[in-house]
Amino acid sequence: MNIGGIEIKGHVVLAPMAGITTLAYREFMKPFGVGLSYSEMVSDCGIDYLNEKTYAYLESSEEDRPFGLQLFGFAKENTVKAIGIVENKAEYDILDINLGCPVNKVTRTGSGSAWLKRPQELYDYIRAVVTASHKPVTAKIRLGWDEDSINVFEVATLLEKAGVAGVAVHARTSKQGYTGAPDFEKLVGLKEQLSIPLIVSGNIFSAEDAKKAVELTKADAVMVARGGVGNPYLITQINHYLDTGELLPSPDVLAQVDYAEQYAKKLIALKGEVIAIRELRGILPKFFSGFPGYKKVRLALTQNVAGEKSLFRLLEGVREQNSTP
Numbered sequence: 001m002n003i004g005g006i007e008i009k010g011h012v013v014l015a016p017m018a019g020i021t022t023l024a025y026r027e028f029m030k031p032f033g034v035g036l037s038y039s040e041m042v043s044d045c046g047i048d049y050l051n052e053k054t055y056a057y058l059e060s061s062e063e064d065r066p067f068g069l070q071l072f073g074f075a076k077e078n079t080v081k082a083i084g085i086v087e088n089k090a091e092y093d094i095l096d097i098n099l100g101c102p103v104n105k106v107t108r109t110g111s112g113s114a115w116l117k118r119p120q121e122l123y124d125y126i127r128a129v130v131t132a133s134h135k136p137v138t139a140k141i142r143l144g145w146d147e148d149s150i151n152v153f154e155v156a157t158l159l160e161k162a163g164v165a166g167v168a169v170h171a172r173t174s175k176q177g178y179t180g181a182p183d184f185e186k187l188v189g190l191k192e193q194l195s196i197p198l199i200v201s202g203n204i205f206s207a208e209d210a211k212k213a214v215e216l217t218k219a220d221a222v223m224v225a226r227g228g229v230g231n232p233y234l235i236t237q238i239n240h241y242l243d244t245g246e247l248l249p250s251p252d253v254l255a256q257v258d259y260a261e262q263y264a265k266k267l268i269a270l271k272g273e274v275i276a277i278r279e280l281r282g283i284l285p286k287f288f289s290g291f292p293g294y295k296k297v298r299l300a301l302t303q304n305v306a307g308e309k310s311l312f313r314l315l316e317g318v319r320e321q322n323s324t325p
C-alpha cells in the first residue's frame with residue numbers, strides 16, 4: 001500500500017488508541033509486522049498551548065516510522081494552526097484527522113464523529129487541512145452517525161475529492177461506540193469507488209477475521225486495535241496468513257511473559273515507574289487472558305504490584321511456573 005508516496009509494508013496498520021498507542025507501545029508492536037502506526041488522538045487546541053503532556057503525544061523515533069500523527073478538532077482555523085506547529089515540532093510521515101471518535105466530550109464540540117453529520121462542512125474542513133499540510137493526510141471515519149444515517153460512501157468519496165491520501169473506516173456507527181458487531185458488508189463496493197487506499201477496522205481478533213474483512217471489502221490493509229493489546233503476535237499471524245494462507249500457531253505462555261516484559265520495560269523507560277506501573281496494571285493482564293491461571297495473574301498484577309521490582313518478580317514467577325524442569 002502506498003499512502004501519498006509513503007510505502008507501507010504488509011497488511012497491518014496499528015490503530016490509534018487513546019491511552020494505549022504511546023511511543024512505547026508502537027515501538028513494541030512494530031517488529032511483529034506493523035506497516036504503519038498512528039498516535040493517540042491529539043486535540044488541535046491542545047497543540048496550541050503545547051504543554052509537556054501534549055508534547056509527549058508527538059514523540060516518535062526511527063523505529064516508529066512510518067508514523068501517522070492523529071489530530072482532532074472542530075474548526076479549520078484551529079486545525080490549520082496546529083498543523084503549522086506540529087510541522088515544526090514533530091517528526092511524522094502522515095497527518096491523520098479523527099472523524100470517528102464517538103465520545104460525548106469530543107462530539108459535543110463538533111469534533112470526531114460529529115463531522116459525519118455535516119458532510120458539506122467537512123469537505124471545506126478537510127480541503128483546508130490538506131492545503132495546509134506538507135505531509136499526506138489520511139482520515140479515520142465510521143459507517144455513519146447512526147443506523148439511520150449511514151453515509152460512509154458519501155463521506156469517503158468526499159474526503160478523496162478533498163485530497164486525502166487514504167481513508168480508514170471503523171465499520172461501526174458512532175452510536176454503536178465500541179460494542180456490537182462491525183458490519184463490513186456495508187463497505188462492499190467502496191474500494192471500487194475510491195482510488196486511494198482503504199483500511200478497515202473493527203474486531204480484528206484473529207488472522208481469519210482479517211482475511212474475512214479484506215476479502216469482503218477488498219481493503220488494502222486491516223487496522224488492529226483491541227485485538228493486538230496483549231496479543232502482539234496477532235500481527236505476524238495476519239501478515240503470514242494473508243501472504244501464504246497458512247495459520248501460524250499462537251504463542252505459548254512463556255512467549256507471552258517475554259512480550260509482557262518487553263512492553264513493560266519500554267513503557268517504564270518512557271513514562272517512569274509510577275505512571276507506567278499504573279497503566280501496566282490495566283494492560284498486562286491481557287497478555288495472559290485465555291491461559292491457565294489467568295485470574296491469579298490478573299489479581300496479582302492489579303493487587304500485588306507496587307513497582308518495577310515486584311512486577312518483574314511476578315513475571316519471573318509466571319515463567320518459572322510454566323517452565324518444564
Ligand SMILES: Cc1cc2nc3c(=O)[nH]c(=O)nc-3n(C[C@H](O)[C@H](O)[C@H](O)COP(=O)(O)O)c2cc1C
Pocket residue numbers: 015016017018019020039040041070098099100101140170178201202203204205223224225226227
Ligand atoms: C481504548 C480505545 C481508544 C481509542 N482511541 C482512538 C483514537 O484516539 N483515535 C481513533 O481514531 N480511534 C480510536 N479508537 C478506535 C480504534 O482505533 C478502532 O477503530 C476501534 O477500536 C475498532 O477496532 P476494534 O474493534 O478492533 O477494537 C480507540 C479504541 C479504543 C478501544
